[in-house]
Amino acid sequence: MSEQTPSVREVNENQCQICMPLGSVIAIKGIEHSMVVVHGSQGCSTYMRLAMVEHYNEPVDIASSSLNEKQTIYGGEENLRKGLDNVIRVYHPKVIGVVTTCMTETMGEDIGRMIDTYLTDRNLHDVDIIPVSTPSYSGTSTEGYWTAVRDIIRYYGNPSPPHEGINIILPQVSPADIREIKRILDLMRIQYTLIPDISMTLDRPYGILYEKIPPGGTSREDITRMSGARATIQFGYCCPDNLSPGAFLEEKFGVPLHNLPLPVGLKNMDRFINTLISIAVKPVSESILLERGWLCDAMADAHKHMAEIRPVIYGEPELVYAISSLCVENGSIPPIIATGTGSPQFHRHLESLIRDLDFVPLVAEHVDFALIAKESDHLGVNLAIGHTGGKVLTERQNIPVVRTGFPIHDRIGAQRIRNLGYIGTVTLLEQIVNTYLEHKYQHYRQRIKSEYFDNGGKINA
Numbered sequence: 001m002s003e004q005t006p007s008v009r010e011v012n013e014n015q016c017q018i019c020m021p022l023g024s025v026i027a028i029k030g031i032e033h034s035m036v037v038v039h040g041s042q043g044c045s046t047y048m049r050l051a052m053v054e055h056y057n058e059p060v061d062i063a064s065s066s067l068n069e070k071q072t073i074y075g076g077e078e079n080l081r082k083g084l085d086n087v088i089r090v091y092h093p094k095v096i097g098v099v100t101t102c103m104t105e106t107m108g109e110d111i112g113r114m115i116d117t118y119l120t121d122r123n124l125h126d127v128d129i130i131p132v133s134t135p136s137y138s139g140t141s142t143e144g145y146w147t148a149v150r151d152i153i154r155y156y157g158n159p160s161p162p163h164e165g166i167n168i169i170l171p172q173v174s175p176a177d178i179r180e181i182k183r184i185l186d187l188m189r190i191q192y193t194l195i196p197d198i199s200m201t202l203d204r205p206y207g208i209l210y211e212k213i214p215p216g217g218t219s220r221e222d223i224t225r226m227s228g229a230r231a232t233i234q235f236g237y238c239c240p241d242n243l244s245p246g247a248f249l250e251e252k253f254g255v256p257l258h259n260l261p262l263p264v265g266l267k268n269m270d271r272f273i274n275t276l277i278s279i280a281v282k283p284v285s286e287s288i289l290l291e292r293g294w295l296c297d298a299m300a301d302a303h304k305h306m307a308e309i310r311p312v313i314y315g316e317p318e319l320v321y322a323i324s325s326l327c328v329e330n331g332s333i334p335p336i337i338a339t340g341t342g343s344p345q346f347h348r349h350l351e352s353l354i355r356d357l358d359f360v361p362l363v364a365e366h367v368d369f370a371l372i373a374k375e376s377d378h379l380g381v382n383l384a385i386g387h388t389g390g391k392v393l394t395e396r397q398n399i400p401v402v403r404t405g406f407p408i409h410d411r412i413g414a415q416r417i418r419n420l421g422y423i424g425t426v427t428l429l430e431q432i433v434n435t436y437l438e439h440k441y442q443h444y445r446q447r448i449k450s451e452y453f454d455n456g457g458k459i460n461a
């Protein structure tokens, strides 16, 4: 692990992280018949709505308690109550997630108490209102996401009869990635509860009847049954222990936890399939074996180029770890591996991934793009893999970006990016190699010519 890893920085310039409640909102959107109320000023919910609309290309409704100067001083309970009244009247949700913001956390708003009082006063029994505390100055969207998933599972966490199904807990991935995981589970004929499921709620097909709350999502009934599952597979390799929903299910209800890296790349995907085989005691399907073979074929095609690629990989820890693992197993050593957040788990797993490499990458946690740009120059980075934030690397340093993760608001189709599974990996691997090759050959002749003349008519060896 590099000694250059920055510690907590006083000034963040062009940050590589997103606001904490935004992660929670995305997780809550994966619950069936749900709505979100952001308890804070209107600007917070507008920012979150914009980020999600631009990324998913979907209408996204997020309510706000719209606090202004007066409520900031005297408290925001009345506004929250009015907001909940309106949301229930207009949307008829079964579940409402109430997330806090920087301001309401600083004010010390006790939303748990406020919600209890509201439910008693209104005598409401058919809607579940779940408080999620997300002070953005103490975490990023990653922590916000895991906090919401854990709090939702905890809310419905009562003992339930044992059954054959397994729990699948996902970090923030695309709707297309979730569909891929479901397809694999269906191919292996495995019963499951997958949470949170944004595969329909944030990627509605054209032509279905418009409803204020989109169809899809994990149902309350299924979440309640998670405590009786045979096991949990959680793709939360880098998730801090105190936020881990799978750890909660294991500690409280004895559901064995298999905490795995995201199934990107041959090694990680094999690990997922082998875990499924061991839990469900079922053979792997023929078509999955074929897909594995296609990935091996793609790796053979890619390997002669991968060694030339020196990528910076940045973004949310789970995806950063999984893509780093993919690059390493294909012969590309990333000079920089970076995330805007960090956790002991992220640090530890990366350490064992990079321990035996020819050179030790810079692993940067709590990082901003100013540092990524500076180190990219220094370490000869020739490709970036991550979200839209990396576009500054193209604009200023001519480093092309393979766009993946969240947010992507300068391209379309983010909701359909598929990295997971053998087939998703093939697409990602090809995109990495082809983006690099396109850039390499774009200025190929020009570069040789200028090098030739700069060198007094001699060609560099």
Ligand code: SF4
Residues within 6 Å of the ligand: 019, 020, 021, 040, 043, 044, 045, 047, 100, 101, 102, 103, 136, 137
């Ligand atoms: S003020 Fe805090 S909660 Fe609101 S958008 Fe900004 S970082 Fe997020």
